[in-house]
Amino acid sequence: MRILGVNWLDGYLDETLQAGHVRIKVLRWRTLAPVPDLYFVRERDPRMVLNYVREVGLVTTVRKILSRSRENLRNEKFVSCGFGVVTEAGKGATHSPGDPVHFIAPAHPRCMERVVLPADLTSRSAGAGAAIEPASAIGHIDLDGSFRAPWFTALAGWSPYSGLPIPEEALRLAHEAIPGLLANPGRNRSLPMGNGVVHERLEAKTTSGDTRPSAVLFGLGNYAKTVVLPIVGSALRLECVHEIDPTQIGRGTGNEVAYDSSPFPRDDERYNAIFVAGFHHTHADIAIEAMRRGAAAVVEKPIVTTESQLDRIVEAVQTYQGRLFACFQRRYLAFNAMVRRDLGASDDAPISYHAIVFEVPLPAAHWYRWPNSRSRLVSNGCHWIDHFLFLNHYPAVERHHVYQARDGTLNVSLELANGAVFTMALTDRGANxxxxxxxxxxxxxxxxxxxxxxxxxxxxxxERVVRTSSGNRMDAYGQMYRTIARAVVDGSPGDSLASIESSSRTILRLERELAEQLRVARSQPR
Structure with a gap:
């Protein structure tokens, strides 16, 4: 389909139609205002580039720059409204094909030929047929800087993946305003439509004779593009990439790899390995489906975001004899093999762990802030908690505590049955x-x-220094993915159920404790 960036260009995949959603053929579209702070957008700073070259090396830095430079269209999201005709309705949607509707698009490109939205973001438009533009073109009203509305902030950036309810009062006001916002034909420009054929998937253009085990990736974010794909592609045959945002995929991308906008494996897809790197709350369901289909599930952190997801993951591993590989790269640090020998510790001796962690401040509307993503403890803090448990061979956790300071810093402590102690300060205050x-x-x-x-x-x-050593901080990622890829090829077992359950349950207990503290704090009078 066609999407408007700098130019009105064809070749983008359609969004996948899901339950409760409708696909709309757009006839009018007004771009109201940009949605700020959805994504990390780096300034072009030569000093920062030099810092990264020194820290992670030239190759990784170049990959990061190229990846970010190709995300300009993805980064430009707007709140828009429009009018169109429903062409498809997902299961449970309240509209039928042929219905004329007004709609609100809360975080979308500047204009789209077709759009898929939850039916709740649409309203049936009785009598609007007389105002329909010719079927060969979309009437587009672009930004003019004059738009102001009390409902804008509540709807800007909303996503059906967020776990946030649609703000009903703001939505009501928006729907009331749409006819007036579109009633300015003098400012319309015509954007020609394509042939109207919907493509949710773009098949590979060539058939490869490659006999290596097959793989698919879910989530084409910066991490996947710069870390996962360059390493995994050397051992496995990547057959498909699933990414829900057509602007992240780009135009006419299919070559040796298929591209698909579905957030979940399609019924006829079969692979040897499924790599999961999308929205955090989607990891568990895709991993479970991978194991059900007999594929290895290679899952980025966090493995789960809820207790029920963890219970179902454990059940899937047991029921399907599934192979799950958790991508906690600190388990693969070269230094791990040195620690016990250097510290004079026997294999069963406790190792205490004390961490100070700075993470980059999140943009105000970034998806890590969604309720479905949980707190920064689940999103990032899980790395150090898992590393501590890994170094101690996953004994029982006897005591745990977490609290959030007024500046947002998380302070976490654990004590294990073997006597090992863990403390962590996780903050976004500091030098970036x-x-x-x-x-x-x-x-x-x-x-x-x-x-x-x-x-x-x-x-x-x-009284002596036993050893000093250094390496590239990206080395552990390479070691992790090469090890996992070899295991996929060899049919080796995945991570132990004990490691999956110990790490995840510990993190979720802390998350539950933190959520209760925040709930109590919100209920207190200020």
């Missing part, structure tokens, strides 16, 4: 020189090891 930074101290009765930014290691025992 090279993105995420962390300092970890590992302690035994007679030794201390420090790991800074996953790249610099120093171990001391008694």
């Amino acid at each position: 020189r090279v993105g995420l930074q962390d300092h970890v101290e590992l302690r035994t009765a007679s030794g201390t090891a420090t790991i800074t930014n996953a790249s610099r290691y120093r171990a001391e025992r008694g």
Whole structure:
């Protein structure tokens, strides 16, 4: 279909129609105002580029720059309204094909030839047929800077994936305003329509004789483009990429790889491995479906966001004898093999873990802030909690505590049955020189090891320095994906059920404790 960026261009995939949604052939579209702060958008700063080259190397930095530079259209989202005709209705939708409707598009490109929206964002438009533009063109009214409305802020950036309810009063006011907002034919410009054929999937243009195990990726974000695909593609045959946002996929991308806008595997898809790197709350369901189909599930953090998801993951591993690989790259740090020897610790001795973690402040409307994504503890803090449990071989957690300071800093503590202690301060206050930074101290009765930014290691025992070592902070990612890819090829087992359950349940217990604290705090008079 056609999407308006700088130009009105064809070749983009259609959004996939889902239950409760309708597909609308657009006849009029008014772009009202941009939606700010949805995504990370870096300024072009040579100093930051140099910092990244020093920290992660030239190749990774170039990949990051190329990835971000191709996201300009993805980054430009707007609140728009319009008028069109329903051409398809998903299961449970309140409209039928042929219905004329007004609609609100709360986080979409500047203009689209067709749009898929929850039926609740539409309203039947009785008697609007007389105002329909010729079927060969869309009447588009672009930004003019004059738009103001009391309902805009409540709807701007809303997503059906967020877990937030649609603000009903704002939606009512918006629907009342749409006819007036569209009633300015003098400002219309005509955007020609295409042939009207819907394409939710673009098949590969060539058939490969590659006999390596097949793989599919869900979620074509910056991390997937710069880390996952370059490494995995050397061992597995990537057959398809699923990405719900057509602007992230780009135009006419199909070559040796198919592209699909469905958020979930289609009924006829079969792969040896399914890589899951989309919205966090979608990870578990895709992983379960992967195991049901006999594929290895390779899942980015977090594996789950709720207790019920974890219960179903555990059941799937047991029922289907499924292979699940959790992508906690700190398990693959080269320094892990040095720690016990350097600190004079036996294999069953406790290793205490103390971390200070800085994460980049999130844009105000970023999807990590959605209720469905849970807190930063689930989204990012899970890395260090899992690493602590991994180093101690996943014993029972006997005590846990978390609290959030007034500046948003999370303070977390754990004590294990083997006596190991964990503390972490997780904050977004500090210098953003090279993105995420962390300092970890590992302690035994007679030794201390420090790991800074996953790249610099120093171990001391008694009165002497036992070892210093360094490496690229990206090395662990390469080791992780190469190890997982080999396991997929060899048919080796996935992660142990004990590791999956111990790590996830610990994080979810802390999340539940944090949520209760925040609920109580909100109920207190200010």
